[in-house]
Amino acid sequence: MGGARMPTSDLQELVDSPVETLQCEYKEWIDISSDHEARASTARHISALANYGGGFIVFGFRDSDLAPTGASPFPTYTHDMIASISKHYLEPSVHCDVMQVKSNLGHTHAVVVVPSHAAVPICARAGGPQRDGKVRGIRQGAYYLRKTGPESAPIVSASEWAAV
Numbered sequence: 400m401g402g403a404r405m406p407t408s409d410l411q412e413l414v415d416s417p418v419e420t421l422q423c424e425y426k427e428w429i430d431i432s433s434d435h436e437a438r439a440s441t442a443r444h445i446s447a448l449a450n451y452g453g454g455f456i457v458f459g460f461r462d463s464d465l466a467p468t469g470a471s472p473f474p475t476y477t478h479d480m481i482a483s484i485s486k487h488y489l490e491p492s493v494h495c496d497v498m499q500v501k502s503n504l505g506h507t508h509a510v511v512v513v514p515s516h517a518a519v520p521i522c523a524r525a526g527g528p529q530r531d532g533k534v535r536g537i538r539q540g541a542y543y544l545r546k547t548g549p550e551s552a553p554i555v556s557a558s559e560w561a562a563v
Contacts, residue, residue, distance in 0.1 A: 439536020
């Protein structure tokens with residue numbers, strides 16, 4: 400993936416035939432401009448995808464069945480917003496592309512194109528907000544990876560580093 404842009408046809412496939420994989424995370428619309436837990440969660444997915452070799456976060460799909468959820472109620476799915484999340488939560492920060500892709504059903508989805516990490520893996524430089532005594536979204540100092548499920552979870556064993 401590197402810094403190359405994805406062909407439009409590949410991005411089109413992501414929104415027309417959604418399938419969650421280790422390289423592709425689908426999310427409902429969330430308020431990434433002011434909801435700190437949503438921002439931290441987005442950072443966790445960016446970190447895990449970058450450490451796994453790159454991938455995509457596609458917004459505008461229901462988590463349970465990947466049905467499209469319609470237009471975004473939040474006008475913040477921009478390169479600058481994703482960059483600010485990456486700069487705040489990740490070390491080194493990850494430079495992602497953000498594309499707006501219209502599905503064949505007529506819904507516009509934000510697609511965050513996450514490159515593979517460069518010379519060093521991506522670490523969480525800041526933790527997410529605390530609620531009920533538990534850190535939400537991302538834990539400072541943790542390294543995340545895409546795992547079977549699929550999910551974005553901390554690296555907890557030496558064997559998981561092989562994928563990085």
